[in-house]
Amino acid sequence: MPELPEVETIRRGLDKDIGGRKIRSVDVKSMKPLKRHPNKKHFAAMLEGAKVKGAARRGKYLLITLDNGNVVVIHLGMSGQLRRAANKDEVPKHTHIIINFTQGGNLRFIDPRTFGEVFAVAAEDLGEIAPELAELGLDPVDEPIAWQTFADMLMSRRVKLKPMLMDQKFLAGIGNIYSDEILFEAGLRHDRTSDSLTTQEIRRLYRAVVEILHDAIKYRGSTLADGGYLDIAGQPGEFQEHHRVYARDGEACRRCRTPIVKARVSNRSTYFCQQCQI
DNA sequence: ACGCCCGCCTGTAAGC
DNA sequence: TGCTTACAGGCGGGCG
Numbered sequence: 001m002p003e004l005p006e007v008e009t010i011r012r013g014l015d016k017d018i019g020g021r022k023i024r025s026v027d028v029k030s031m032k033p034l035k036r037h038p039n040k041k042h043f044a045a046m047l048e049g050a051k052v053k054g055a056a057r058r059g060k061y062l063l064i065t066l067d068n069g070n071v072v073v074i075h076l077g078m079s080g081q082l083r084r085a086a087n088k089d090e091v092p093k094h095t096h097i098i099i100n101f102t103q104g105g106n107l108r109f110i111d112p113r114t115f116g117e118v119f120a121v122a123a124e125d126l127g128e129i130a131p132e133l134a135e136l137g138l139d140p141v142d143e144p145i146a147w148q149t150f151a152d153m154l155m156s157r158r159v160k161l162k163p164m165l166m167d168q169k170f171l172a173g174i175g176n177i178y179s180d181e182i183l184f185e186a187g188l189r190h191d192r193t194s195d196s197l198t199t200q201e202i203r204r205l206y207r208a209v210v211e212i213l214h215d216a217i218k219y220r221g222s223t224l225a226d227g228g229y230l231d232i233a234g235q236p237g238e239f240q241e242h243h244r245v246y247a248r249d250g251e252a253c254r255r256c257r258t259p260i261v262k263a264r265v266s267n268r269s270t271y272f273c274q275q276c277q278i
Numbered sequence: 279a280c281g282c283c284c285g286c287c288t289g290t291a292a293g294c
Numbered sequence: 295t296g297c298t299t300a301c302a303g304g305c306g307g308g309c310g
Contacts (some may be wrong), residue, residue, distance in 0.1 A: 001303075032287095060304080078303050079288080094288085113287045115304060132305090159280070168305085176303060226290075251281055255296070268303070 001228045002076040004173025005216035006140060007060050008083055014055035014064065015231040017084055018107055021026055022051045023066075027098040033080075034109060036119040036129065046070045046120035047099065059136045059172025073125050073130060077115030083108045084232045107232075136172040140209050141217065145171075150206050154194040161205070162190035162270065171209065177246045177273065180271050182208045184245045189277045190270050215242065222246075245271040263271075 002010070026047050028040035039044040050066035057063070062082075064072040074082070085106055093097070097109040097118060109118055121129045138145050153170060164170055165179040174182070183190055185208035188201060199203065216222065221237030223229050224247060230236055240247075242255050249262035249271055258275040 003304095077287095077305085111287095112289065113302090115287065117298085157279085163281075166304090224302090252308085267284085269301085 001175075001177075001224065002080065003060060003175035003178050003222075004057075004139075004213055005219075006229050006231075006237065007057055007062060007076065007152045007173070008141065008217050009220045009231050009237065010076075010275065011057045011062055013084075014062070014107075017202045018052050018064075018101070019054050020103040021103055023047045023049065023099055023101050024102040025100045028095040028096070029091075029098070029249050032114045033109060033116050033118040035117055036121075040192060043118075043120055047072065055141075057142070058138055059168055060175070061133060061136075063076075064210045065123070067094055069123055070117065070120050071126060073133070074109070077113065077117065079109065079113040079228055080109065080111040081230055082232050083110060083230075083234060093161060096191065102203060107233030108231050122140065132168075135169055137168060137170045139172045141173070141213050144210075145206070147203075147206060151199075151202050152250070154197060154205075155201055156195075158195045160190065161188055161264065162194050164194055171215070174209075176268055176270075178212055178216065179244075181216075181243060184273060184277060185212050189276055191271060192264060192278075195200060215239070217244045217247070231255035237267070 017162040026044035028034065030046060031040065034043050047066065049069040050070065053065040055062060055064050059073060062070055062074040066072065085108055087104060087106060092110060094110050094112040095110045099107045127134050156176060161183060162179050165174045165182060186205040188205060188230055214241040219239035219242060220231060221229055222243065223236035226241060245260050248260045250259050253273040253276060256273065256275045258273055260271055261274055263270045
């Protein structure tokens, strides 16, 4: 659920909200998200007493940098949320970690399905502890991709477009929702192979990747019917109102009025317009 | 090299 | 009404 636009919205909130704050203490309610730590103390000790420098993002990963040289890495998985709260606020179910600030208030990591992960690491050990971060592909929002690089990546492989867009080693940050929206915008079917695209189609796909992600960030991400994604203030996004295919099966295509089709592709819901996407 | 499936997990909703 | 089942999907791993 949280893909690049949602994570970026959270990053901006964090940067503004907790930047400069000092960490007084850390409550670990459950070790579930701390897969890479032997115990609670090992994690807490890397945070306590440090001041937050800022929040960065790589694909779907959040990186909170501290002034003691450590980095807190957060992946929200499918149902992870970060929430700013006051000390007296009720602690909801599935709250795994609470980071308390000296100025008052705290930041909570909440995750019902526990696919998310949190770990702290010395910045210089990041590559060793988290090789998957080093393997991430280009971030289409963080670093503008050269047109030729994009075309080369497509032409050098024979893969289906949807799995390719969702491959974090190719481009970082795109998941199930935005791959469908990007493919609609580009007018391409999910099962077209990467090396079958004409120059014009490559250009359309390239443009769609950048446009859809920027647009989604502008509307602060997508909050689906299950309310799985909320920003750090607990506010939903609005991009779901602009979805043209995702979760719109049976509804009329906004471009041609043909009903949007839902298919199950490699065990994932895929939405597309049979008329507009070739 | 690539496609596809599974397991991880829980809340929600549909179906019998 | 109450149970069972399917579904939501990010990601790593395994298999064909």
